[in-house]
Amino acid sequence: MVTANIPLSRAATSLQLSSSFVHGEAKLSASASFLMGAPLPSCNPSPLSNSKVARRLVVRSKKISGLDEYIRIQKERQLRASPTSKRRPPLRRGKVSQRLPVPDHIPKPPYVGSKLLPEISSEHQIHDAEGLDHMRAACELAARVVDYAGTLVRPSVTTNEIDKAVHQMIIDAGAYPSPLGYGGFPKSVCTSVNECMCHGIPDSRQLQDGDIINIDVTVYLNGYHGDTSKTFLCGNVNNAMRRLVKVTEECMYKGIAVCKDGALFRKIGKRISEHAEKFGFGVVDRFVGHGIGTVFHSEPLIYHHRNDMSGHMVEGQTFTIEPILTLGTTDCITWEDNWTTLTADGSPAAQFEHTILITKTGAEILTKY
Known part of the structure; x- marks a missing residue:
């Protein structure tokens, strides 16, 4: 995942990794507001009127007038009204352990050893048969790793522990964990918890029920490179957050469904936004998908919100689709580590990601097995 800034020259300088887990000392805004729908007043008709039909019409008209507001704020109301949900404390920065070593015999990407963020390559990555074989192998490994990582998610486990397990599985397969050392990123995986939109750095914070x-x-x-992500539930997750996770995954697949040779890139954002809006969720516009292959991040940039960007897909092209949805605002703040990015109002966020290959008739999902 990269940061979307226009013009592109600015985006290149602020390129970032894809989303995940985070903790740390965040100075969150206290202005997170939850607009609550006012209850309908009781109907007390005049003694001069005993029409039951009139009373029903009055109540009905009030329901219709409040429908738009209800749709807009249903996510906040669910969080406040649910008897099983309670206000979560904001994320705090935990202790980040030392960077894990990678054996010398494992080939490393060219950016390893530099703390500078690589620029986004302007080259659209289109592969021949041999290149596709390598892409499929990398993407299948990434898919297996993320599913394994998901089995570790439970209360009391730290994201440091998840990072260590993921790191070991990747190097045991003879591969390199792409995030490690990318622009100075200190860990082998991103882990984003609750209000963390993306780029969370694994640390000592324990996952909570x-x-x-x-x-x-x-x-x-x-x-x-093969790139994928999933959002997992830890223990007893409330219904509002479960719905957010489910709809985010659905949005990713809605975006993939419009992909084929010759299709416009902007159709992805349109389809994702249409589905998210049905449930009152926000689609984050700051972070985008990207071309991927021998280069970690390249053109095209994939916008997940409604947009009027030009460009169309080409057979043989590979890129990621990775929407982030939120229960509240899509505005964000970034911690001083320059990676961990949270929703500005502390509301939960979820993300899913696949790497896909464009074909004549559709898209092949590479990050599966």
Whole structure:
């Protein structure tokens, strides 16, 4: 995942990894507001009128007048009204352990060793048969790793522990964990909890019952990157957050469904936004999908919100689709580590991601097995 800034020259300088888990000391805005729909007043008709029909019409008209507001704020009301949900404390920064070593015999991407963020490559990555074989292998490994990481999610587990397990599985497969050392990123996976939109750095914070966590895995195998992420439930998650996670995954697949040779890129954002809006969720516009292959981040940039960007898909092209949805605002704040990005109002966020290959008739999802 990269940061979307226009013009592109600015986007290149603020390129970031894909989303996941985070903790730390955040100075969140205290202005997070939850607009609550006012209850309908009781109907007390005049003694001069005993029409039951009139009373029903009055109540009915009030329901209709409040429908738009209800749709707009239903996510906040669910969080406040649910008897099983309670206000979560904001994320706090935990202790980040030392960077894990990678054996010398494992090939490393060219950016390793530099703390500078690589620029976004302007080249659209289109592969021949051999390149696609390598892409499929890298993407399948990434898919297996993220599913394994999901089995570790439970209350009391730290994201440091998840990072360590993911790191070991990747190097055991002869691959390199792509996030490690990317622009100075200190860990092998991104782990984004609750209000963390993306780019969370694994640390000593223990997962709590009721958390959600996005785990974002990218591997570098035989010179090619494979990138995927999923949001997992930790224990007894409330219904509002469960719905957010479910709809976010659906949005990703809605976006994939419009992809094929010759299709306009902007159709992805349109389809994702249409589905998210049905449930009152926000679609984050700051972070975008990206081309991927021998280069971690390249053109095209994939916008997940409504947009009028030009460009169309080409057979043989590979890129990621990775929408982030929120229960509240889509505005964000970034911690001083320059990675961990949270919703400005502390509301939960979820994300899913696949790497896809454009074909003549559709799209092949590469990050599955």
